[in-house]
Amino acid sequence: MPSKKALVRRPGPRLAEGLVTHVARTPVDPGKAREQWQEYVSVLEGHGWETVLVEPADDCPDAVFVEDTVVVFRNVALIARSGAGSRRAETSGVEQTVARLGCSVNWVWEPGTLDGGDVLKVGDTVYVGRGGRTNAAGVQQLRAAFEPLGARVVAVPVSKVPHLKSAVTALPDGTVIGHEPLVDHASLFPRFLPVPEESGAHVVLLGGNRLLMAASAPRSAELLADLGHEPVLVDISEFEKLEGCVTCLSVRLRDLYA
Numbered sequence: 001m002p003s004k005k006a007l008v009r010r011p012g013p014r015l016a017e018g019l020v021t022h023v024a025r026t027p028v029d030p031g032k033a034r035e036q037w038q039e040y041v042s043v044l045e046g047h048g049w050e051t052v053l054v055e056p057a058d059d060c061p062d063a064v065f066v067e068d069t070v071v072v073f074r075n076v077a078l079i080a081r082s083g084a085g086s087r088r089a090e091t092s093g094v095e096q097t098v099a100r101l102g103c104s105v106n107w108v109w110e111p112g113t114l115d116g117g118d119v120l121k122v123g124d125t126v127y128v129g130r131g132g133r134t135n136a137a138g139v140q141q142l143r144a145a146f147e148p149l150g151a152r153v154v155a156v157p158v159s160k161v162p163h164l165k166s167a168v169t170a171l172p173d174g175t176v177i178g179h180e181p182l183v184d185h186a187s188l189f190p191r192f193l194p195v196p197e198e199s200g201a202h203v204v205l206l207g208g209n210r211l212l213m214a215a216s217a218p219r220s221a222e223l224l225a226d227l228g229h230e231p232v233l234v235d236i237s238e239f240e241k242l243e244g245c246v247t248c249l250s251v252r253l254r255d256l257y258a
């Protein structure tokens with residue numbers, strides 16, 4: 001049976017110091033952030049996902065955005081090397097967690113940089129955003145790790161947001177969705193559906209037609225519901241202040257056989 005496991009990491013005490021690059025800094029309420037994170041985890045669990053806690057990295061403000069630390073394709077985990085120096089220590093603890101779950105582990109090495117949030121998997125197609133966090137060497141290393149396993153790696157420029165998945169994600173049928181003003185080249189995707197809000201571009205596939213989405217994207221949720229999907233909205237306002245989105249708060253492992 002394919003697994004439905006999701007890695008998550010609790011928000012740490014320095015969360016409010018997390019990086020902001022494309023938005024102005026606004027104060028984060030740590031207590032509210034913890035409650036929102038708990039609700040996010042409850043929604044995953046309520047939809048049949050077994051959540052696996054990665055050990056805390058309390059010195060790293062952005063550690064809760066665990067998606068950026070690792071990319072998993074089939075049973076191979078590629079440990080990221082962030083384009084943001086302040087985020088590199090976050091991978092500690094992730095290696096052990098994915099190895100315990102049965103992955104073989106690879107690493108992105110210097111001079112490569114890659115953030116997991118720059119990698120969007122749609123079936124066997126692996127889109128990788130070349131932008132602020134992922135460089136050309138990182139793209140090459142991703143190809144070297146996953147193409148032998150059957151991945152088709154497609155590199156796409158990202159210049160308007162921190163990560164590829166801040167701009168686009170994909171619906172269960174493979175349609176890529178994005179808020180057009182923030183997408184560099186929508187024509188690179190075979191099927192592209194524009195959504196009206198920035199955070200409406202972010203969906204976590206919960207299973208079936210259910211989509212975990214941010215409460216800040218009601219019009220996009222309505223559009224997707226009208227197309228037969230079932231949005232499940234969660235308020236992640238405190239993480240959005242740090243340019244986080246619903247996708248980056250977990251790493252969903254669908255391909256592991258355990």
Ligand SMILES: NC(=O)NCCC[C@H](N)C(=O)O
Binds near residue numbers: 087116245
């Ligand atoms: N994949 C993602 O969208 N990750 C969000 C990371 C937010 C964090 N404050 C950062 O700038 O790295």
